[in-house]
Amino acid sequence: MKRSLEQRLKDGPVIVGEGYLFELERRGYLQAGSFVPEVALDNPDALKQTYRDFMNAGSDVVLAFTYNAHREKMRIIGKEELLEPLNRNAIRLAKEVAKEHPTEEALVAGNISNTNIFDPEDPASKDQVRSMFAEMVKWCKEEEVDFINGETFYYHEEAVIALEEILKHDLPAVITLGLMGENILRDGYTVEESCRILSEKGALVVGMNCFRGPDTMQPYLEKIRQNVEGYVGALPIPYRTTEENPTFFNLPDAGCSCELPLETTFPTALDPLYHNRYELAEWAKAAKEIGVNYIGLCCGASPAMLRAVAEAVGVETINSRYSPDMEKHFLFGEDETLKKHNLEYRVKA
Structure with a gap:
C-alpha cells in the first residue's frame, strides 16, 4: 500500500523534487519573466516527462506544477478562464506519473504559492489572497491529492492564510518560506519564529525553500530545527549564494563577457553560478545530520542533482543505475x- 507523507517522514528522509519552473524554461516550454505554468495545458507530455524525470531521480513526491497558477498570475497574462483547467490538469498528470513508480506509488502534492499581492497593511489584499488559496485548495481536494505544499512565502501572515485554507479541507500541509535578502520575513517575523507558529498551528512540515542556496539557507535551517518540534523541510536553490549576496536575485557573474538584459544574472544568466552535484550532496548530508526530514532542491535543480542529493542521504533511486x-x-x-x-x-x- 502507498504510505502517507507522515508515514514516510517517520521512516525518513523524504526526498522532494522541485524546480520545474526553471527546468521547463530550460527545456523550452515555459516563458521566463511571467513564469506561468501554461505547459500543463500547452505541452502536457513535456510536463509529464519532467515529473517522471524527477521521480526517477529519487523524488518521493510528484508535485503538481501549479506554482504561479493562481488567479493573479493568470490575470496578468490575460488567461483567467484557464485557471481551473490548468490546475486540474497539472494534478491529473502528476497522478498518472505517480502510478508509474515501480516499487511504491509516489505521493501527489497539490501546490499553492506566494501571490505577490499580499500587503499586511491592506485587509482587502488578505481577503483576495484567501479567496485565491481557497479555490486552488478546493480543486486539490476534489482531485484527491495526498497533501498540499504551500511554498515560497515571504510574509508570515500569508503563510498562515495558506495553512488555514489547507486545514479546512483536512489535508496534510507542508509550508515552506522564502527568505529574501533582509534575512527576516517582510512582516517582521524571523523564519524560526514563523516556522514554530506554523507547526503549532498544524502544519505537518515547516521549513524553507527557494531564493537561497545551501550556504545561505543552512544557518537558518539550524535555527528552525532548534525551535520546531515537528518535521522540518529544506529545498534550497542549487546556486552559490554568499553572505554578501544571500539570494539568487542579485548574484553577480564577474566572468560574464556580454551585457545582460537585466542588471543581474537572475533569472536567465545564472548558469555559471551552479553548485556541482557533489557540493549539493554534501549539503544534503549536513541537512540530514541536523534533523531535516523533508529534503530536496528548488529552482535551477536538475534530475541529476536531485539524484545526488537522494543518494547522499542513503536513498537508492530508480535511476541510480545511471549514476556516474x-x-x-x-x-x-x-x-x-x-x-x-x-x-x-x-x-x-
Whole structure:
C-alpha cells in the first residue's frame, strides 16, 4: 500500500523534487519573466516527462506544477478562464506519473504559492489572497491529492492564510518560506519564529525553500530545527549564494563577457553560478545530520542533482543505475582492459 507523507517522514528522509519552473524554461516550454505554468495545458507530455524525470531521480513526491497558477498570475497574462483547467490538469498528470513508480506509488502534492499581492497593511489584499488559496485548495481536494505544499512565502501572515485554507479541507500541509535578502520575513517575523507558529498551528512540515542556496539557507535551517518540534523541510536553490549576496536575485557573474538584459544574472544568466552535484550532496548530508526530514532542491535543480542529493542521504533511486561510474572511461578509468596508451594522456588531456 502507498504510505502517507507522515508515514514516510517517520521512516525518513523524504526526498522532494522541485524546480520545474526553471527546468521547463530550460527545456523550452515555459516563458521566463511571467513564469506561468501554461505547459500543463500547452505541452502536457513535456510536463509529464519532467515529473517522471524527477521521480526517477529519487523524488518521493510528484508535485503538481501549479506554482504561479493562481488567479493573479493568470490575470496578468490575460488567461483567467484557464485557471481551473490548468490546475486540474497539472494534478491529473502528476497522478498518472505517480502510478508509474515501480516499487511504491509516489505521493501527489497539490501546490499553492506566494501571490505577490499580499500587503499586511491592506485587509482587502488578505481577503483576495484567501479567496485565491481557497479555490486552488478546493480543486486539490476534489482531485484527491495526498497533501498540499504551500511554498515560497515571504510574509508570515500569508503563510498562515495558506495553512488555514489547507486545514479546512483536512489535508496534510507542508509550508515552506522564502527568505529574501533582509534575512527576516517582510512582516517582521524571523523564519524560526514563523516556522514554530506554523507547526503549532498544524502544519505537518515547516521549513524553507527557494531564493537561497545551501550556504545561505543552512544557518537558518539550524535555527528552525532548534525551535520546531515537528518535521522540518529544506529545498534550497542549487546556486552559490554568499553572505554578501544571500539570494539568487542579485548574484553577480564577474566572468560574464556580454551585457545582460537585466542588471543581474537572475533569472536567465545564472548558469555559471551552479553548485556541482557533489557540493549539493554534501549539503544534503549536513541537512540530514541536523534533523531535516523533508529534503530536496528548488529552482535551477536538475534530475541529476536531485539524484545526488537522494543518494547522499542513503536513498537508492530508480535511476541510480545511471549514476556516474568512471571505471570504464577511456582516460580516467581503472578497468584493466582499457588501452594503456590512452591512460598516459590523463594529465595532458
